[in-house]
Amino acid sequence: MKNKSLVSxxxxxxxxxxEILRVAAEFEKNPVQKILEGRVVAxxxxxxxxxxxxxxxxxxxxxxxxxxxxxxxxxSSVSKGETLKDTILTVSNYSDLIVMRHPLEGxxxxxxxxxxxPVINAGDGANQHPTQxxxxxxxxxxxxxxxxxxxxxxxxxxxxxxTVHSLLxxxxxxxxxxxFIAPDELKMPEEYKLFLDKKGIVxxxxxxxxxxxxxxxxxxxxxxxxxxxxDPLEYxxxxxxxxxxxxxxxxxxxxxxxxxxxxxxxxxxxxxxSNSKAYYFPQAxxxxxxxxxxxxxxxxLK
Ligand code: CP
Numbered sequence: 001m002k003n004k005s006l007v008s009x010x011x012x013x014x015x016x017x018x019e020i021l022r023v024a025a026e027f028e029k030n031p032v033q034k035i036l037e038g039r040v041v042a043x044x045x046x047x048x049x050x051x052x053x054x055x056x057x058x059x060x061x062x063x064x065x066x067x068x069x070x071x072x073x074x075x076s077s078v079s080k081g082e083t084l085k086d087t088i089l090t091v092s093n094y095s096d097l098i099v100m101r102h103p104l105e106g107x108x109x110x111x112x113x114x115x116x117x118p119v120i121n122a123g124d125g126a127n128q129h130p131t132q133x134x135x136x137x138x139x140x141x142x143x144x145x146x147x148x149x150x151x152x153x154x155x156x157x158x159x160x161x162x163t164v165h166s167l168l169x170x171x172x173x174x175x176x177x178x179x180f181i182a183p184d185e186l187k188m189p190e191e192y193k194l195f196l197d198k199k200g201i202v203x204x205x206x207x208x209x210x211x212x213x214x215x216x217x218x219x220x221x222x223x224x225x226x227x228x229x230x231d232p233l234e235y236x237x238x239x240x241x242x243x244x245x246x247x248x249x250x251x252x253x254x255x256x257x258x259x260x261x262x263x264x265x266x267x268x269x270x271x272x273x274s275n276s277k278a279y280y281f282p283q284a285x286x287x288x289x290x291x292x293x294x295x296x297x298x299x300x301l302k
Contacts, residue, residue, distance in 0.1 A: 002300035005112035005119040009130040009166040014173040016297075017137060023293035023302050024138050024286070031289065035301045036065030042095035043069035044087070045122070046078070046102040051262060052122045052131065055287035056099050056295075063292060068094060085114050092116040097295060103227075118298050126160040126228055132261050133166035135290040136220075139283045140171075143257045144217055147171070153179040153213050155242055156222035156267055158188040163261040164222060168192055178203040179212050183241045185234065186224065209242045214251050219244070221260040221267055221280075239265070246271040259283050 001016055012020075027033070041060045045053050049071075057067045069091075070076045078087060084102075088111045091098055100111055101122040108121035108128070123129045141147050152171065154164045158180055168178065168188075172195070180188045180203055187205065196203055206212040213219050221244055229235040243266060244258070257279040260268060264280070272278050296302035 001297040003118055004298060005115075005121075006130050006294060006298065007108045007112050007119065007121045007124075008128045009133045009170045011130070017134065017170060017173075020134055020290065020293045020297060021138050021141055023296060024134075024289040026302075027289040027292040027296075028286075031062050031292065033062075034064030035296060036060060036063035036299070039065040039097070039299065040095045041065055041067050041295065042091045042098045043067055043071075043122075044073075044091065044098060044100045044102075045069070045071050046073045046100070046107075047123065049101055049122065051284050051287055052101065052129075053099075055284070056122070056131075056291050059288050059291040059295065062288070063295070069099075084111065088115045088119075096299060120294065120298070123162060126162050126165075126225075128166050129162040129261070130166050131287070131291055131294055132163045133170050134294060135283065135287040136163070136167050136259060136261070137170055138286050138290050139257075139259060139279060140218055142286070143279060144255060147174040149175050150217040151177045151179070151215055152218045152220060153181060153216040154188075154220045154222070155181045155209060155213075155244070157186045157224045157228075158182040158222070159186040160225050160228035161222040164188070164220065165192055167220065169195065172196065172199050172201055176201065179216065180205045181207070181209055181212055181242070183207060183238050185238050186241075209244070210248045213248070215253065216256055217253060219252075219256065219258045221258060221264070223260075223263060223265050223267060242267055243269055244272055245269045246275055249275060249277055252277065 060067050092115045099120045105125035105127035108124040112119040260280040
């Protein structure tokens with residue numbers, strides 16, 4: 001993993017995922033370790049973010065490193081017409097590691113090819129969000145005691161949801177069964193179903209929520225992403241398609257946990273927040289430990 005960019009979850013092996021989870025568990029026990037002293041991490045966010053950017057920055061701070069970057073490309077020379085290539089080449093001079101979120105699919109791969117330091121993809125359009133995926137794996141392993149043989153229900157925007165695409169690929173090493181619960185307009189894309197078919201992994205597709213979550217170990221809720229729709233009317237049609245309510249959790253498995261990469265809009269009713277099966281805020285905390293582990297491994301410090 002040393003000096004290796006993390007662009008897609010497919011860039012890493014199963015053994016590398018497990019190693020990151022092992023190191024993340026170490027950071028959870030002892031999150032303040034000054035191993036990044038003298039190092040600089042650049043966070044380039046061309047799209048809005050709360051959790052990804054701030055958990056990366058929290059992770060760097062707790063490890064004694066420094067953060068540079070921007071949260072809005074309009075405050076950078078991109079607004080003057082500077083290319084992504086020139087931006088990345090320049091920032092490579094100022095940092096040991098670049099964390100980038102960008103709306104264009106493939107932008108992180110391109111950045112990793114031109115950068116002279118490793119690049120971590122913090123989300124590229126509807127494509128991939130590998131660090132979210134690793135924190136999701138950490139959360140699943142922590143709550144279930146295993147990653148093997150779990151039933152995972154993915155709910156909501158499975159078409160544009162980069163977190164479900166990354167998670168599906170990573171979980172494919174651990175013999176899962178999936179329920180894909182989405183309206184017809186937002187179904188899991190064919191390429192991901194083909195990927196599962198080739199690996200012999202079972203999945204079922206549904207459009208109804210309540211009856212199809214009862215036997216799940218994990219319910220992975222997602223937001224319908226307004227920013228990915230070209231036509232606002234299409235968004236209006238599906239924006240409230242699923243709202244998970246406390247009452248729907250009756251009869252679900254005792255071990256079941258509800259995950260959500262957040263932000264939520266209204267797909268999880270706030271009455272679910274106090275249910276012990278709600279895990280989305282601890283999941284966001286796990287992002288700090290997991291991102292500490294990812295940076296430590298890429299910089300060869302663990
Ligand atoms: N989960 C996630 O990527 O959240 P942010 O968009 O707030 O970073």
